[in-house]
Amino acid sequence: MTNLLDSTRERILAAAEELFARTGVATTSLRAITALARVNLAAVNYHFGSKDGLVEAVYRRRLEPLNRARLSNLEKVEAAAGGAPPALEDVMEAFIVPVVKLGQDPAQGGPTVMRLLGQTHTEAAGYFRTYFAGEYREVLERYQDVLARILPDLPPEQIKNRLAFLVGAMTYPIAERQLLELLTGEEVCRQDIDTMMKQLVPFAVAGFRAPPVSSRRKRASSTRKKSSSTRSRQ
Amino acid sequence: MTNLLDSTRERILAAAEELFARTGVATTSLRAITALARVNLAAVNYHFGSKDGLVEAVYRRRLEPLNRARLSNLEKVEAAAGGAPPALEDVMEAFIVPVVKLGQDPAQGGPTVMRLLGQTHTEAAGYFRTYFAGEYREVLERYQDVLARILPDLPPEQIKNRLAFLVGAMTYPIAERQLLELLTGEEVCRQDIDTMMKQLVPFAVAGFRAPPVSSRRKRASSTRKKSSSTRSRQ
DNA sequence: GTCTATAGAGGGATAGAC
DNA sequence: GTCTATCCCTCTATAGAC
Secondary structure (H helix, E strand, O other): OOOOOOOHHHHHHHHHHHHHHHHOOOOOOHHHHHHHHOOOHHHHHHHHOOHHHHHHHHHHHHHHHHHHHHHHHHHHHHHHOOOOOOOHHHHHHHHHHHHHHHHHOHHHOHHHHHHHHHHHHHHHHHHHHHHHHHHHHHHHHHHHHHHHHHOOOOOHHHHHHHHHHHHHHHHHHHHOHHHHHHHHOOHHHHOOHHHHHHHHHHHHHHHHHOOOOOOOOOOOOOOOOOOOHHHHOO | OOOOOOOHHHHHHHHHHHHHHHHOOOOOOHHHHHHHHOOOHHHHHHHHOOHHHHHHHHHHHHHHHHHHHHHHHHHHHHHHOOOOOOOHHHHHHHHHHHHHHHHHOHHHOOHHHHHHHHHHHHHHHHHHHHHHHHHHHHHHHHHHHHHHHHOOOOOHHHHHHHHHHHHHHHHHHHHOHHHHHHHHOOHHHHOOHHHHHHHHHHHHHHHHHOOOOOOOOOOOOOOOOOOHHHHOOO
């Protein structure tokens, strides 16, 4: 625990995070990392054992506080509600806001981290499924439980699915900001991620409040006329 | 155009798709691809020029029909509505259903393609931004226009953002099925992607119908009491 | 069009001096 | 803890025989 904020260890972590976020883990070499960090190549193996060890350290440094914040936020929301189910909007914010905070605070990584998080799921798969699954799973389970109390008519599987939708809706725009610039004409991304994530809250709240999908029939309830042409072609 | 479905070219495409989907483009070597395809290593460069050429061909083969279907579906929905704005649900289905179809039809790639699509945005970035941007951009713009007519009170930037949320909500669960298994206890993924995507429709419809977020204040309208504790910690 | 053989670059890791 | 030098591996791409 030699913690000069500028120690070799820290410089490596920062450089690796930067490059992983920019071009992905697989395409980033230790040579590129140590060059950017202005540190010797062998230092990575000394401090982290291997490239995999470094990758895990980079992700863990950000994911742990993120998930802790999500859990503690949820506890606070529940406490404030007494025994009653908390407001759905509060729960959504408890989940989403920690990501925004992470991206706003340069000390926690700032905007760079956001892209890193976006790559988490694709990239991380091979590297540290075990750690990742453990940490993340607890968060999802806790949120699932609370959501089940707020939305008693929504079957558990549909709660899980909608949580997956939420994670995707949050991750993708963060990760693919640059791509979205190309695709949508750049104004989208002039706004910061901050704004975007705040707009995600009402979107997600409304999505969760949508009526459950009945399992056998395909949405039979509404009174709209169905334009059958929609279904005819691939 | 030698089109025996089992030509060397096709075998390479199939093997590459399989491996890209499983472990990503960067970590998949031409050696692994040609071994799986039971084809000579040099064949890749003969048929596709380079690894990048192969990557582009693999993605293009799936993305082109997908986006064409989205556009033609949208046209049909608009035609069926006469001059009036079509139903929001029809538009969402026009966008989402082609992905489901793709995943259902083994001839179009089947379940494998779904993971490939999930990696599209992260992976594709470096390879063929140009092609990708052109093709995809048209789709997003057309949907944007229609959505703007359906939801005249929602500012264009918020329509764009919500489209990004939708793409993420669709992409992530598809791409990370295996990860979701670990995280949520496996029942989620016993259901097929088919079911999941159908559940995405009402989620997205409700999300788009959520009231616009006013730009200056942070959601001042609702009558709920706000538990300020949510905001206190990171 | 298909194959073998190999060039040539770049990767991760480590031994051993300091 | 830091550095140099190097080992050994895998990769993409290509030349040239068939």
